[in-house]
Amino acid sequence: MKFRQLGTTDLHLSEVGFGLWTLSTEAWPIVAESYAAGLLVAAFELGINYFDTADSDGEGYSETLLRQALEDQRQDIVISTKAGFDFYDRFAVREHGGLPRNFDPDYLRRATEESLRRLGTDYIDLLQLHYPFPDVLEDDALFYTLENLIKEGKVRYFGIALGPGLDFGEAGEVAIVEREISALQLPYNILDRDPARKLFQTATDTDAPTGFIVRSPHASGLLDGTYTKDTRLNREDFAGDEEFEALGQGIEHLAELDFLTANMDSTIGQIAIKFALDTSQVASVLPNITGTTRLRQFAAAPETKDLPQPMLDRLIELHDDYFHRSDSDSEND
Secondary structure: OOEEEOOOOOOEEEOEOEEOHHHHOOOOOOOOHHHHHHHHHHHHHOOOOEEEOOOOOOOOHHHHHHHHHHHHHHHHOEEEEEEOEOOOOHHHHHHHOOOOEOOOHHHHHHHHHHHHHHHOOOOEEEEEEEOOOHHHHHOHHHHHHHHHHHHOOOEEEEEEEOOOOOOHHHHHHHHHHHOOOOEEEEEOEOOEOOOHHHHHHHHHHOOOOOEEEEEOOOOOOOOOOOOOOOOOOOHHHOOOHHHHHHHHHHHHHHHHHHHHHHOOOOOHHHHHHHHHHOOOOEEEEEOOOOOHHHHHHHHOHHHOOOOOHHHHHHHHHHHHHHHOOOHHHHHHO
16 A cells, blocks of 8 residues: 655545445445444555545444444544534434535534544544535634634544535635645546546645545446446436436446556556546545455555556546536537
8 A cells, every 4th residue: 555645734645545435324235334344444454544434424323333443543544524414403304304514613513522422532633524515615713613623632634525516616716725724525537537637726826735535536336347338227226317317428438448458457446546646636545445355456556557648648638528528518519
């Protein structure tokens, strides 16, 4: 395993990290707690030192699971967690039909204290605001609270995780330029490079202290072998047309990527991770780890051969000219 410094912090993250959402949320198959804990231990033994959780993942379960698995290794691992989805207020959950966002400073402090208790630790290495809307980033009281949590030694650094339903570009720009956050977590992969690459450039242009953490390097299974160019989707397997159509379009693109595995000994899953790591500002990549086979494959990715520059150039060309055309672009062709 290789390690990288996160921005200007003194945190050094394994280039491949472990996002515990695959072990603690309903979006993934339920696994026994003993198996999940064993997977985390195996990840640590393979050199992974960065573990990313969220207080809302399993309503605290992911944090408790991490404590149970790696409490004795606390000094040797980097823990990040997230706060911002209020699962404590059951009435609001029922009224909202899901978890409401809550970035009130008092709530954030309470959520942090609860995370510390579940994690069984005195400090959180990186506390991330969980999918905040851009206007949240204008709340000085919120950031005053974050700074106080650092002064109190309960949090070492804070950052932001950008998520679905947000204007990534606007929120990311504010976070980097106005708040000078230590870390920004966001999706980035071969098939979808924007707006991440624009935010990488913003951080460079402004000499910001922000380091980046990448999730979704495998584009919802399109780049890890789950789907191939020969896959035929069944519409009945999907809750809505949007996901079905997006995956269908992605599968159409896979034929254009045959040159990757034809010229590399690495798996497509490893190549996708190496692509994300080609950006020096990216400290760690969080693939979806669901079992020991993929854990071992993904953990080995940093040691695989770097992607040759002509291959990287071809991927960028394909993305800009073909993969990432908007619907309006397609209609105008």
